[in-house]
Amino acid sequence: MAEVKVADLRVTYNRGRTVAADDVSFEVTDGEFCILLGPSGCGKTTVLHSIAGLIRPDRGEVRIGDQVVTSVEGGVYVRPQDRNVAMVFQEYALYPNLTVWGNLAFPLEARGMRKAEVRKKVSEVAELLGITELLKRRPAQLSGGQRQRVALGRALVRDPSVFLLDEPLGNLDAKLRVQVRFELKRIQKQLKATMIYVTHDQTEAMTMGDRIVLMKDGKLVQVGPPRELYEEPRNLFVAGFVGMPPINLLHCTVVSSADGLLLDAGEIKLPAPETKREKLSPGMRLVVGIRPADIAWEGEGIPLEVALEGVEPMGDSVIVHGSLGSIGLTAKWALPEIQESDRVKFVLNPEKLHLFDPGSGARI
């Protein structure tokens, strides 16, 4: 396996009118599961295709292991088939006339691998993916999830330096998605494979990634482990994109009181976090972010009596929607159910508040 380095990548379409990626630099270490995350159209596929060599960028460099595979400035461009990367596209195409066995064996036979070796390799990968029983079937005789695993298997048999996966679970139902997600993560760890995995689904990113590269409008917004993006989002976009249910956002003004600085959102007034105090002054406008999971139902903190607007039972947890005047707040509690009544108590911890500049969106 190998590390991947992308430096100062810029890709445009339409003769430069659409900038799909700009100033994109990040590194993926050997054996890392890296997620390229971001909303539709932000440039994820463009970056992945640049690594695969399917796109020649306008500027920048891509390195796989010790080899520079693309360097616009250096005049280097290694063809996709010579990069030793395996790619799984969102619209995975299996050969309909070949059996599962045939689909897995094809890339190996095409490279002239000996029969016995092909047999060994295909059996190994089939075993790993739990599709040994399906080897004689054709793609039309498989479920979507099974087809997905065959497509993945076709990438795995190749022993590439790097796996590039573009929304590979897009076609699966929710249950299968969770199952294959878990399987893929296990396989990745077992093979110590370097994987770059594209998704727009933050849950997928949070559960699978060692690290997330979050993009918006062709640019990187934040790169870090999932927890870091969740706990220290560098701006409002990251705060809103990562975390489910989404973070609560309140517009506040900083006011001084006898007890110190308060964040005044009208119906709700919260003490300013200790750690942020020196950065705040009366009259300042802020956006305060409160993660639903940081709102408790008991214990220490600032208790708020809110009107109950609705409850969504999730099995092991409940999502509780409350309101205080014009302000809506959502909490996520690790309780199987709650007593339904008109009012509930939301307990806020001032030290868990996220503060942002309403103009630039930057974290304070």
Ligand SMILES: Nc1ncnc2c1ncn2[C@@H]1O[C@H](COP(=O)(O)OP(=O)(O)OP(=O)(O)O)[C@@H](O)[C@H]1O
């Ligand atoms: N071949 C193309 N010609 C012109 N514009 C393109 C082309 N491919 C992509 N784009 C544009 O470049 C931008 C980035 O596209 P890209 O496919 O990389 O986004 P993405 O993040 O993969 O989106 P999605 O999640 O919808 O797959 C978009 O604005 C898109 O419309």
Ligand SMILES: [Mg+2]
């Ligand atoms: Mg895409």
